[in-house]
Structures are given as structure tokens and as C-alpha cells.
Amino acid sequence: MNEWLNKPVRTIDRPKKRGIVEYIDDQYIVVFFTIPRKERLIFTSKEAFLNKIEFMGEPSP
Numbered sequence: 001m002n003e004w005l006n007k008p009v010r011t012i013d014r015p016k017k018r019g020i021v022e023y024i025d026d027q028y029i030v031v032f033f034t035i036p037r038k039e040r041l042i043f044t045s046k047e048a049f050l051n052k053i054e055f056m057g058e059p060s061p
Contacts, residue, residue: 001024001029001046002024004021004024004029004055005021005022005023005024006020006021006022007020007021007055007056008020008055008056008057009021009031009053009054009055009056010053010054010056011052011053011054012051012052012053012054013052015036017033017035017036018033018034018035018056019031019032019033019034019035020032020034022040027044028042028043028044029042029043029046029049030042030043031043031049031053
């Protein structure tokens with residue numbers, strides 16, 4: 001999962017937000033969104049992260 005660090009991401013559903021993966025450890029994944037406003041979102045599991053977030057630059061299914 002460390003390869004995800006500092007990768008650009010966006011939310012799958014609305015509201016559309018864009019940011020980067022800021023921090024990863026065995027309990028949390030923290031995403032720092034910069035668009036449309038600056039905020040941090042903390043995910044408590046890899047499954048929750050992957051259900052809400054997609055990496056930018058990858059084709060959508």
C-alpha cells in the first residue's frame with residue numbers, strides 16, 4: 001500500500017473531490033483533498049477507501 005502514498009485520487013461519487021493520499025499505516029488511510037476545498041478524510045479500512053476513492057489516470061470500469 002505504500003505505493004499509494006502521494007498518488008492523486010478522486011472520489012467516485014458526488015460530491016466530486018480531488019486530492020492525494022497523504023498518510024498510510026496499518027489502521028488508517030488519510031486523503032488530503034484540495035479541490036473544491038481543503039479537507040482531510042480518514043478511512044479506517046482498505047475496503048472503505050477502495051469503495052469511495054479511485055486513482056486518477058486509471059480508466060474507469
